[in-house]
Amino acid sequence: MAAPSGSTVGSNSDGPGTSYDRGVPLNLASYHEWEISEIGYDGTEKFKIPHGYQEHIGALARKIDWMSLIGEEARHDNLVIHNEKEKGTETAAVDAIEETKKKSDERTPPEAGPWHVVAKHLHASLQELTVLLDDLAILRTTDYLKPMRVADRLQDANMANEVTAMVQNSKAFQWSSKRKALNEAANVFETAIKTRNNQLGSDDASRRNKDRFFSELRRMRELWRVRKNGESIIGDLGYKIFGIKSDPRGVFHITRRSADQMKASGKGEEELNVLQVSVPGDLMRQSTLTVSIVKDDGSITSVFPEKADSEYAYMEMDKAACDGMPWEKSLKRAQETLICKDIFNILFQEAVQLRRRLAVVKEGVIMVSLYDDYLLRFELKFHPFTMDSIPTEGDPFLTRFLREYHLAMECSRPVRPQMLIDLPLTHLPEALDYRGPLAYSAQDIEARSAKAKGLLNRMTKVSGHYVLVKRTIAVLKSHQLHYGDPTLRWRCIRCSPLHSLFLCELNNRNYEHIAGKLSFYVQVDAESVEVQTKEGTEISCRRDEHELRQALHLMSATHEMISVSQIAKQISYQVLHANMNAMDENGVPCPTLYLVNNVSTRTVYIKFPLGEVPQTYVRNFIADERMATEEEKKFTSLNFSRMPGRSLCKKFDTLFSLLKN
Amino acid sequence: MSDEEKGDANNEYLAQIYQRKECILWGSIYATNLIDLENRLAGICDPGCTPFHEHEMSFSLKTTQTPDVTLRLRRKFHTETTSSNQWRFRYVGRPEPDPNCPVVVRKVIDSVAHSQNMMEFVKTLGLRLDYEYMAKGKVWTCGAIKIVVSSLKRTKQPGKYEVENLEKMSDSYLIELSVTINDSVDYHPIAKQLKAFSSQLSPLVELQKVEYWVK
Numbered sequence: 001m002a003a004p005s006g007s008t009v010g011s012n013s014d015g016p017g018t019s020y021d022r023g024v025p026l027n028l029a030s031y032h033e034w035e036i037s038e039i040g041y042d043g044t045e046k047f048k049i050p051h052g053y054q055e056h057i058g059a060l061a062r063k064i065d066w067m068s069l070i071g072e073e074a075r076h077d078n079l080v081i082h083n084e085k086e087k088g089t090e091t092a093a094v095d096a097i098e099e100t101k102k103k104s105d106e107r108t109p110p111e112a113g114p115w116h117v118v119a120k121h122l123h124a125s126l127q128e129l130t131v132l133l134d135d136l137a138i139l140r141t142t143d144y145l146k147p148m149r150v151a152d153r154l155q156d157a158n159m160a161n162e163v164t165a166m167v168q169n170s171k172a173f174q175w176s177s178k179r180k181a182l183n184e185a186a187n188v189f190e191t192a193i194k195t196r197n198n199q200l201g202s203d204d205a206s207r208r209n210k211d212r213f214f215s216e217l218r219r220m221r222e223l224w225r226v227r228k229n230g231e232s233i234i235g236d237l238g239y240k241i242f243g244i245k246s247d248p249r250g251v252f253h254i255t256r257r258s259a260d261q262m263k264a265s266g267k268g269e270e271e272l273n274v275l276q277v278s279v280p281g282d283l284m285r286q287s288t289l290t291v292s293i294v295k296d297d298g299s300i301t302s303v304f305p306e307k308a309d310s311e312y313a314y315m316e317m318d319k320a321a322c323d324g325m326p327w328e329k330s331l332k333r334a335q336e337t338l339i340c341k342d343i344f345n346i347l348f349q350e351a352v353q354l355r356r357r358l359a360v361v362k363e364g365v366i367m368v369s370l371y372d373d374y375l376l377r378f379e380l381k382f383h384p385f386t387m388d389s390i391p392t393e394g395d396p397f398l399t400r401f402l403r404e405y406h407l408a409m410e411c412s413r414p415v416r417p418q419m420l421i422d423l424p425l426t427h428l429p430e431a432l433d434y435r436g437p438l439a440y441s442a443q444d445i446e447a448r449s450a451k452a453k454g455l456l457n458r459m460t461k462v463s464g465h466y467v468l469v470k471r472t473i474a475v476l477k478s479h480q481l482h483y484g485d486p487t488l489r490w491r492c493i494r495c496s497p498l499h500s501l502f503l504c505e506l507n508n509r510n511y512e513h514i515a516g517k518l519s520f521y522v523q524v525d526a527e528s529v530e531v532q533t534k535e536g537t538e539i540s541c542r543r544d545e546h547e548l549r550q551a552l553h554l555m556s557a558t559h560e561m562i563s564v565s566q567i568a569k570q571i572s573y574q575v576l577h578a579n580m581n582a583m584d585e586n587g588v589p590c591p592t593l594y595l596v597n598n599v600s601t602r603t604v605y606i607k608f609p610l611g612e613v614p615q616t617y618v619r620n621f622i623a624d625e626r627m628a629t630e631e632e633k634k635f636t637s638l639n640f641s642r643m644p645g646r647s648l649c650k651k652f653d654t655l656f657s658l659l660k661n
Numbered sequence: 662m663s664d665e666e667k668g669d670a671n672n673e674y675l676a677q678i679y680q681r682k683e684c685i686l687w688g689s690i691y692a693t694n695l696i697d698l699e700n701r702l703a704g705i706c707d708p709g710c711t712p713f714h715e716h717e718m719s720f721s722l723k724t725t726q727t728p729d730v731t732l733r734l735r736r737k738f739h740t741e742t743t744s745s746n747q748w749r750f751r752y753v754g755r756p757e758p759d760p761n762c763p764v765v766v767r768k769v770i771d772s773v774a775h776s777q778n779m780m781e782f783v784k785t786l787g788l789r790l791d792y793e794y795m796a797k798g799k800v801w802t803c804g805a806i807k808i809v810v811s812s813l814k815r816t817k818q819p820g821k822y823e824v825e826n827l828e829k830m831s832d833s834y835l836i837e838l839s840v841t842i843n844d845s846v847d848y849h850p851i852a853k854q855l856k857a858f859s860s861q862l863s864p865l866v867e868l869q870k871v872e873y874w875v876k
Contacts, residue, residue: 242707242708242804243803243804243805244803414804415805416711417711417807419737420713420715420735420737420747420773421809422751423771423773424771424841434747434775436772436773436774436775437773
């Protein structure tokens with residue numbers, strides 16, 4: 001259908017591209033079409049003629065609510081009344097109109113403001129872009145415009161000047177033209193970059209401040225949980241990794257330090273952080289949680305010493321000092337306080353529920369009875385929130401272990417999915433997933449389910465074991481120092497927080513090939529020490545150092561007896577008896593050995609008292625005790641220190657050699 | 662305490678273990694966007710997730726007089742170990758008719774059984790198969806909240822579970838958020854907590870209370 005207002009100009013029936021087509025093919029068409037009002041029975045279309053300008057204005061004028069503009073009291077419909085009313089004021093109205101005219105003549109153009117240049121440029125850019133977009137749209141959708149490259153080859157063969165055509169088609173001309181065009185484009189970009197840099201450089205300090213803020217915020221995000229809540233940025237000191245992670249007690253606000261604050265601080269820009277944090281008031285202090293073992297000597301001051309006034313200095317919060325502190329340190333200190341408080345709360349709760357042990361809590365100190373007169377002491381101490389480091393107190397091993405165990409508890413998964421994920425989450429160990437199919441009884445399930453041991457319970461066990469291990473090592477070292485013959489060597493073959501095992505070996509220097517060595521174990525657990533021989537004999541030493549010493553002496557005496565008997569056998573002596581279970585007149589173990597030489601002329605009786613040198617007695621061999629006199633029955637005692645030889649084995653080796661015949 | 666009272670106490674204890682209340686929400690996500698959800702879950706949930714591949718079958722005891730009794734069986738899929746003979750029985754009750762509760766709350770009874778010929782046992786009980794599907798995915802936890810992300814597959818020929826017989830039900834992954842609590846515990850605070858947690862997964866997944874019982 002042809003548009004009623006459209007017309008075709010310069011159209012050619014032969015179409016473009018023919019040799020005699022010199023004009024530009026242009027087709028003009030109206031964008032809008034007239035609306036059809038009706039179509040006649042003969043097919044004629046009748047259009048609605050659009051409104052002219054006047055009609056359009058009239059239609060719009062009818063839409064105006066004149067009453068609201070001029071007010072309800074105005075009377076435009078009755079001009080006589082209106083004129084009468086207005087007559088008195090006519091003169092004044094004329095004056096007012098004149099004044100208004102004057103004012104309009106004197107009116108100055110309004111101030112464009114500081115942005116008028118920007119607005120002008122933006123408008124110009126928008127126009128350019130609109131034109132460009134229109135061109136591109138026409139290029140893409142229609143054939144009316146064709147893009148040409150820079151110095152495009154001329155296709156028209158009928159060019160008037162063939163030399164010009166040849167020059168323009170040459171490669172050198174093409175290259176130089178393209179280079180020129182590219183240079184022009186590059187110049188535009190360079191100008192833009194230069195202008196931009198100039199603009200950025202105008203506010204260098206604020207830009208640097210802003211960059212530092214974001215870089216520090218990024219660094220903070222690597223270490224702490226940071227989130228944006230509305231307009232404010234908040235962080236979290238919570239350290240839990242299972243369950244709900246955010247801890248409302250540890251929320252801190254992050255702000256940017258203003259330039260004025262930085263100037264007022266008197267520090268250089270590089271020294272002071274742009275980020276400023278405000279930690280909660282109850283965490284604005286340094287804390288230490290120390291563990292130590294104290295001996296109860298009956299006085300209350302040794303257990304709960306009086307606190308000096310300086311120990312309450314942490315209560316005076318210095319907000320300015322906190323603000324001036326770098327956030328790396330302040331957050332670390334605040335979180336340390338949070339952790340110490342958490343651990344102390346756990347210990348406190350468990351101390352209240354503790355059974356079979358006495359626990360006392362008083363002002364940041366928890367005392368738990370360990371065993372005998374020893375007490376385990378936990379102390380939560382607060383210090384002022386400053387940059388100074390706090391001296392460490394208490395036992396370093398136990399203090400570290402408390403933290404380590406708390407950390408292990410935090411890192412252990414409290415619940416887990418069962419073997420089929422639809423089943424509810426459970427805290428039971430995986431071995432109990434088959435309690436149904438394997439028909440475990442309630443007792444089995446109860447026995448196999450791992451129960452939480454609790455921080456305090458574990459600490460008491462570890463501390464008890466720790467004290468006993470230290471005590472055992474002291475005894476072993478002391479024995480090594482004082483008793484060199486036979487030589488004691490020991491090493492720790494298993495060492496855990498609750499169980500330790502020491503392997504001890506006794507041997508005689510230069511006589512290992514004859515006497516061999518005696519090995520035994522010292523096992524230490526949370527509440528007692530036990531000596532275990534290779535034969536399976538167990539000597540319980542409880543927690544008594546003296547008993548452990550005696551057990552070591554017994555093992556030493558046993559080894560001496562075995563060694564001496566082996567040496568005697570080497571020189572063809574006969575062992576009449578070797579009693580390892582013999583006791584002296586006080587009931588103390590004292591192994592004995594009774595020997596006779598090969599030709600049955602001399603007998604040797606040796607006693608090995610614990611912790612002393614062997615006692616040696618010699619006499620002639622008596623064939624029949626009944627026929628012997630009292631004098632003959634008497635043993636001759638030998639002084640051990642005067643026996644020739646430097647070691648026990650050497651002394652007896654010499655003795656046996658002397659008494660051989 | 663008499664033996665009868667002891668028995669009652671024991672039954673009550675067992676009921677607490679097996680008769681539970683489940684607060685649950687459902688949602689779905691396209692497989693192409695799954696990685697975003699997994700990254701989000703890794704950020705907010707407990708460390709680590711557990712992969713699973715399981716086979717669920719739903720059986721019904723059809724009677725003319727009473728409503729059907731539906732029983733869901735589940736086991737590990739395609740594992741040659743003995744654990745493939747472990748079956749989970751589940752009875753799911755009707756949801757609580759509580760329009761103010763933002764999540765679905767329903768009673769569930771779970772039990773685990775072991776059998777090498779469970780199908781014969783089920784047939785002997787008179788149960789008939791309604792539908793079955795294979796679920797493969799991962800499960801995360803965040804405290805007591807369990808987040809299951811799984812893709813569902815069905816078999817083209819019933820009884821044949823080779824890889825070539827399996828086809829995906831859709832391109833989406835099913836997301837389930839659930840908390841299981843004791844029957845006697847008030848579920849409203851837990852339901853609110855679950856809803857609050859689900860909002861953390863927005864806009865990746867919009868978890869909703871699906872009123873599937875409304876016809």
